[in-house]
Amino acid sequence: MIIIMKMGAPREEIDAVMRKVEDEGYKTHPIFGVERTVIGVIGDDREKRPGPFERMPGVERVERVLRPFKLASREFHPHDTVIQLNGHAIGGEQVIVMAGPCAVESRDQMTEVAHAVKEAGATVLRGGAFKPRTSPYSFQGLGEYGLKLLKEAGQAASLPVVTEVLSTRDMPLVREYADILQIGTRNMQNFALLTAAGQTGRPVLLKRGMSNTIEELLMAAEYILAEGNGRIMLCERGIRTFEKYTRFTLDLNAVPLLKQLSHLPVVVDPSQATGKWDLVAPMSKAAVASGADGLIIEVHPNPSDALSDANQQIKPDTFAQLMQDLRVLAPAVGRTI
Amino acid sequence: MIIIMKMGAPREEIDAVMRKVEDEGYKTHPIFGVERTVIGVIGDDREKRPGPFERMPGVERVERVLRPFKLASREFHPHDTVIQLNGHAIGGEQVIVMAGPCAVESRDQMTEVAHAVKEAGATVLRGGAFKPRTSPYSFQGLGEYGLKLLKEAGQAASLPVVTEVLSTRDMPLVREYADILQIGTRNMQNFALLTAAGQTGRPVLLKRGMSNTIEELLMAAEYILAEGNGRIMLCERGIRTFEKYTRFTLDLNAVPLLKQLSHLPVVVDPSQATGKWDLVAPMSKAAVASGADGLIIEVHPNPSDALSDANQQIKPDTFAQLMQDLRVLAPAVGRTI
């Protein structure tokens, strides 16, 4: 931590800050500059908010030196985390594709989709049974029955399943069915849920909050890691900006950045991000080209009749075509699919 | 709902869309314009996402006509909601001030603060026992013991208390102590929690998500209202923007807008919004001048030693001075304090 004093802060104020820093168990290292004094604070300050010092007389502001995440960082864990699942390695050479409908709606829908995406080359089946909806009047998902249909379809097609868990209350139920637990964008800072997901030991697909920074995403992963669960996929799914033509702004810059800062695999969700089915294919390709370890794509047998997010789901044949295109693209960036 | 067809969309496509609209139980009303056809959809479409139609051939986009919220809207409930609490009316002529520390830390701290804010004119005591923290290494709150200290201090000073509930799991516990349940910014779209809060019948202080629109805030209120609980205060607490000098950007425009769109009282949190103690006073005054029905302000006996958000809490004497200033200001906008 670096404490920047105000211009002309008198010696007593500088001394008072240094005393307080030392009282808290850190070493100080003042630098007397031309215009102002800067106090270097030596020690691991990850648990310390810069606030307390900012309030002291003569202090202008405080800058942190250390990134606040540790277990999620590549510095402390240089090698890539690879998650083994059903014979596939997530975070290795292969780009993993998770596909399926936004929401589980019926047995027929799930059976049809599961076989279609399996045949096209998907490695995980997705489907929501508990749906977070902006409006209380919208379809909220089939709940446990949805989980059963999802699991059944996954087993029939030999695909592990990923599904969202919305609250700690549902965790025991969802973990019975889910091979991968999804923490959605609205829950990225639901810390009780993160802790509960950490305790299951189950692989977690952790979606970036729609208005959360990359640093906050890594801090959310830190909550899960702190429970001893390192099987985490970080998922970029679009952030909120002023642009209105897309539902969110898919921030692909996050992909290479997360790969630099962290050892965890990175997955991209072009369906949720863009909210437009005809942007899913180009953004999937862009995601793979940017270095993503996986994709999660919404596929529905008949999107126009979907009970949620109709506009962003693609049809099985569009998905099959995309997978074919990705099989051509992936080797051009040193990956398989 | 208005369905805007693409330029040159052929008659068959227009007919297909109209048939589908009618199949869903709405009436259609086409307008054949110069460049394109527009189809008016007649009926209450609040439960219908525009998606399905956007996917049909020839459709360019869909615009909703109705605001998606109903119970929270002034159209359906023209008169101001006034919440009675402990002899005070929230949403009436008086501007209500809730004050207290960010986090409950100790009995001494709470006793000191409770009496100080009471004496200065606060009408509700605030204090967090369950704290949502970006880092798992930060102080997470005292939990139930914190609730007890809060309640005890509130009773000693004859102040009702407001405190945050972080998850459905904690709801039964928190509702035992809280006179007002606070739903925090990170949980504004935690729909299970909203529903649970609705079921308690307890007054709810619903904070705007840091990246949620005003419409989404009203939809979150709609979840609580749908459970039969109309005792909701909407709280503007800063949104996330590109500006870095403040922690968030306090969006005071939301105050008069929410008062137009909804009948619910509106409270402003200048402490969380700005993250800077020396902006709390000017933004509190601005909030009252903009028409806010209440304020929630962080007050700590010794901010430099605070276990969380040290930089945004004000001291009891600064708070007393602010209350005095507000007592001068409020009548100038037709309010009391």
Add this chain to the structure above:
Amino acid sequence: MIIIMKMGAPREEIDAVMRKVEDEGYKTHPIFGVERTVIGVIGDDREKRPGPFERMPGVERVERVLRPFKLASREFHPHDTVIQLNGHAIGGEQVIVMAGPCAVESRDQMTEVAHAVKEAGATVLRGGAFKPRTSPYSFQGLGEYGLKLLKEAGQAASLPVVTEVLSTRDMPLVREYADILQIGTRNMQNFALLTAAGQTGRPVLLKRGMSNTIEELLMAAEYILAEGNGRIMLCERGIRTFEKYTRFTLDLNAVPLLKQLSHLPVVVDPSQATGKWDLVAPMSKAAVASGADGLIIEVHPNPSDALSDANQQIKPDTFAQLMQDLRVLAPAVGRTI
């Protein structure tokens, strides 16, 4: 400047960075921490971008210590700048109100408005003759004829005038007519225009770019100050965020922040910011309560027929009522109007 080295950066890399810093004429001051080394750079680094050092092997990132603005800062100019204009002091006790139509449209319109706002208590007349419009098909302003009408109306009502200058090409013309030169939000980083405005010596109303930070606004002022022109009013006029119910988000937090960081007067434009005429009054009051030194408000005799921004202009009688309300409010925050 503080250079933060990577964890485990070897001694040679640290030495190389220090050599380069010293080669550039600064003194170095290394701090060897627990996890990493930090190098303090002593000297005025305002002209130095942190870039060059960030590229060196072993460097993780660079943090600046000094704010990049100097002439605009309160540190180097502690006393408030007060701009004398036509017997009024901008930046003093009185809150200055500039009012008039978005665009100059006709002699009748200007005469009517000028007298109305004068009578209601405005101290400056506004009106655009060169209009920046998103669409080339929209009304672009009356140009020089508009300037003439504006000036004529201002003289008839004994009001100085403020009007926007869009390009260096128009500067000689506009400065002939304008008592205050307005630099609009789209031109805040039109550096040639800033320099030209600086050279006129004329008072400048500098509007914050709709996506510019407070720091960038002060840097834009620095361009004008660097030409020897210190008669600058900083104007908050709304920033671009994800919120869609308002045209922009008026960031009133900027008012007290700018007053802390700078000695320049601060003006607020609630008309442009909100884009809604019925938010102008509450946000004007909030602006004054937050500490603004002035307001600029769009007033049109018949907004429904306005050639631009019809939705945000208020009528003369609404303006008169607002002025009356502000005359009650201002003393409550220690100001006059």
Add this chain to the structure above:
Amino acid sequence: MIIIMKMGAPREEIDAVMRKVEDEGYKTHPIFGVERTVIGVIGDDREKRPGPFERMPGVERVERVLRPFKLASREFHPHDTVIQLNGHAIGGEQVIVMAGPCAVESRDQMTEVAHAVKEAGATVLRGGAFKPRTSPYSFQGLGEYGLKLLKEAGQAASLPVVTEVLSTRDMPLVREYADILQIGTRNMQNFALLTAAGQTGRPVLLKRGMSNTIEELLMAAEYILAEGNGRIMLCERGIRTFEKYTRFTLDLNAVPLLKQLSHLPVVVDPSQATGKWDLVAPMSKAAVASGADGLIIEVHPNPSDALSDANQQIKPDTFAQLMQDLRVLAPAVGRTI
């Protein structure tokens, strides 16, 4: 245009709105819905702001039906615009790569870079002679001498050149040297400059404003097109968001969207967008995979000594490696390079 009336708006108000619409030369088409009346307005309303009607009694809001751009739209110009330049076709099968330093600094620098990027496969040489800088204390470019050096280096390497023009004042000078005129992000809504660029007939690289929507970018192109100049490249270069780890957020979603909405070629600038040299390669690949027609990349022989933007420029050998990677990637998405 669709005018949505308030719930319960009386017949007189509806009639008044309809009369006004008809007075302005449009046809009306009312739809009497369950909760409210909607008035369809028939006619080309591109030149009409929705404002005037929004002010009328009983009107809730106004929604536009037509996109406001016309000449830039694919609807009115279905076939791709292909710009011929120096034997290359921009907007055709080949992905065009423009490369060179952020700023022209010296003859040696330009000669070295020009040959290096030519050899690696670039088709246009970039270099700034007039630099828009946030701080007046930063290097502002070499001006005309810089233009000469750029042109000279381009000719020696047989590369056409692209360079930024900052103001109408400089236009005659810059057009003498530039094969492509660049309008920078801070000038996207400098309408005088857009018009002047349109009048030159020269190809224009139009960068998206850092806080401008895709629609506003197309409206800016419309200004140039309205002058009869259709040789425009739209350039995505990052938008301003809350994320702080990157300088801007490169919005690749804009690429397929712009290709859908418009016939103009789309270029991506990963250097300016990310502000980090080590993100340039992954984001360049992602841009090509998303469908970009071109890239503009900052290459400097010795970035650590660069006079501007040192942190985002790549070295010639990194650029050569990237070009090699892109030559492998491009065919996988049906392009050459």
